[in-house]
Amino acid sequence: xxxxxxxxxxxxxxxxxxxxxxxxxxxxxxxxxxxxxxxxxxxxxxxxxxxxxxxxxxxxxxxxxxxxxxxxxxxxxxxxxxxxxxxxxxxxxxxxxxxxxxxxxxxxxxxxxxxxxxxxxxxxxxxxxxxxxxxxxxxxxxxxxxxxxxxxxxxxxxxxxxxxxxxxxxxxxxxxxxxxxxxxxxxxxxxxxxxxxxxxxxxxxxxxxxxxxxxxxxxxxxxxxxxxxxxx
Amino acid sequence: xxxxxxxxxxxxxxxxxxxxxxxxxxxxxxxxxxxxxxxxxxxxxxxxxxxxxxxxxxxxxxxxxxxxxxxxxxxxxxxxxxxxxxxxxxxxxxxxxxxxxxxxx
Numbered sequence: 001x002x003x004x005x006x007x008x009x010x011x012x013x014x015x016x017x018x019x020x021x022x023x024x025x026x027x028x029x030x031x032x033x034x035x036x037x038x039x040x041x042x043x044x045x046x047x048x049x050x051x052x053x054x055x056x057x058x059x060x061x062x063x064x065x066x067x068x069x070x071x072x073x074x075x076x077x078x079x080x081x082x083x084x085x086x087x088x089x090x091x092x093x094x095x096x097x098x099x100x101x102x103x104x105x106x107x108x109x110x111x112x113x114x115x116x117x118x119x120x121x122x123x124x125x126x127x128x129x130x131x132x133x134x135x136x137x138x139x140x141x142x143x144x145x146x147x148x149x150x151x152x153x154x155x156x157x158x159x160x161x162x163x164x165x166x167x168x169x170x171x172x173x174x175x176x177x178x179x180x181x182x183x184x185x186x187x188x189x190x191x192x193x194x195x196x197x198x199x200x201x202x203x204x205x206x207x208x209x210x211x212x213x214x215x216x217x218x219x220x221x222x223x224x225x226x227x228x229x230x231x232x
Numbered sequence: 233x234x235x236x237x238x239x240x241x242x243x244x245x246x247x248x249x250x251x252x253x254x255x256x257x258x259x260x261x262x263x264x265x266x267x268x269x270x271x272x273x274x275x276x277x278x279x280x281x282x283x284x285x286x287x288x289x290x291x292x293x294x295x296x297x298x299x300x301x302x303x304x305x306x307x308x309x310x311x312x313x314x315x316x317x318x319x320x321x322x323x324x325x326x327x328x329x330x331x332x333x334x335x336x337x
Contacts, residue, residue, distance in 0.1 A: 023320075024318075024319045024320070027319055027320055027323050028319055031323070040235075041235055045235055045236060045239060048239065049239045049242075049243070052239050052240065052242075052243035053239060053242050053243045053246055054246075055242075055246055057277075057278070058242060058246065061277075061281055062238065062239075062242060064281070064285075066235060066238065072234050072237055072238055072241070075238045075242075076238055076241040076242055076245065079242040079245070079246070080242065080245040080246070080249070081273065081277070082273065082277050083242075083245065083246045083249050084249060084270060084273055085249075085270050085271075085273050085274060086246065086249040086250045086252075087249045087252050087253070087262070087270065088262065088267055088270040088271070089250070090249065090250055090251065090252045090253040090254045090255075091252070091253040091261060091262040091267070093253075093254055094253040094254045097254050102255075105251075105254050105255045106251060106255050108254065109247070109250035109251040109254045109255060110247060110250065112250040112254075166331075167327075167330055167331070167334070168327075170302055170305070170326065170327065170330055171323060171326075171327065172285070173281070173282050173285040173286050173302075173306060174306070174309055174322055174323050174326040174327070175319065175322075175323070176278045176281045176282045176285075177278075177282050177306060177309055177310055177313050177322055177326070178313050178317075178318070178319040178322035178323070179274070179278045179319075180275060180278035180279055180282060180310075180313070181310070181313035181314045181317055181322070182317050183274035183275040183278055184275050184314070186314070189272065190271070190272060190275040191275070193272040193275040193276040193279075194275040194276060194278070194279035195279065196276070197275065197276030197277065197278075197279040197280040198279035198280055198282065198283035198284075199283070200280070201279070201280035201281075201283060201284050202283050202284050202287060202288075202293070205284050205288065212280070212284065213277070213280050213281065216276065216277070216279070216280030217273060217276045217277045217280055218276075219276070220272060220275065220276020220277070220279065220280065221269050221272040221273055221276050223272075223276075224269075224271075224272030224275070224276065225265075225268065225269055225272065228268065
């Protein structure tokens with residue numbers, strides 16, 4: 001940063017940086033809303049979860065597990081294992097937020113999702129002052145938050161009206177498939193994590209308390225670690 | 233009631249994960265190995281969510297396109313996904329393939 005940018009332009013920088021990713025969030029949010037309206041969770045709580053949780057993949061997995069009758073502990077534990085990646089994001093961003101007030105450091109993480117993390121960690125590689133970083137992250141996070149709420153709100157509203165024969169419930173595994181392709185990025189250890197994770201989830205499909213998802217995830221993570229040691 | 237508990241529990245836990253280092257543990261760093269392990273959570277969990285959902289049909293694994301068109305539609309969508317990394321493309325191609333297979337049977 002040669003000169004200090006104005007507060008408004010710093011926030012706008014964040015929104016602009018995240019805007020291509022908002023396009024990807026839109027169908028995902030609509031699918032979530034549709035799935036929530038069709039599930040036993042219902043549209044009210046489904047939409048409320050966009051405020052309370054604000055993590056699309058975990059919200060979708062939660063719907064899926066609740067609908068197959070998983071225990072409360074299983075659903076919560078599974079979602080939290082999924083969201084454990086935020087610890088990694090938080091650790092990576094913390095040096096950039098160190099100078100901020102405690103209030104900012106407690107409030108900003110609410111907006112910490114994959115997309116806001118991705119654009120911020122790239123931008124913060126350039127030198128900038130703490131106020132710029134705070135506003136940039138706020139813009140990116142709020143931009144994505146707004147897109148997610150509009151999309152999941154639209155999904156909840158139209159979801160109830162869509163005919164069942166359209167098989168729109170198939171959109172849920174499709175969304176996870178798209179996320180899977182992004183997460184693997186043609187890297188070998190990540191591919192190993194995916195293959196083992198998927199197979200273990202299939203093998204343990206009949207496990208008590210719907211533990212298949214957690215077992216698959218843990219096995220997949222172990223496979224990724226092993227593969228990375230063998231061929232990084 | 234229990235669904236509300238689930239949403240609140242996940243919400244609190246998720247915020248705790250997000251705020252962990254930024255809010256409190258500011259000067260500490262995650263051990264390298266833990267950081268590595270966390271990068272594999274995403275591919276593992278997404279695959280674990282997809283494969284059973286498209287493989288099982290009425291409780292049994294089934295890959296025949298007539299009885300379980302979702303498996304073949306997912307394979308087609310996966311090819312598109314890995315080639316384009318586009319959420320929209322995966323969604324459109326996957327749904328259209330399923331509708332086509334459905335209309336053929």
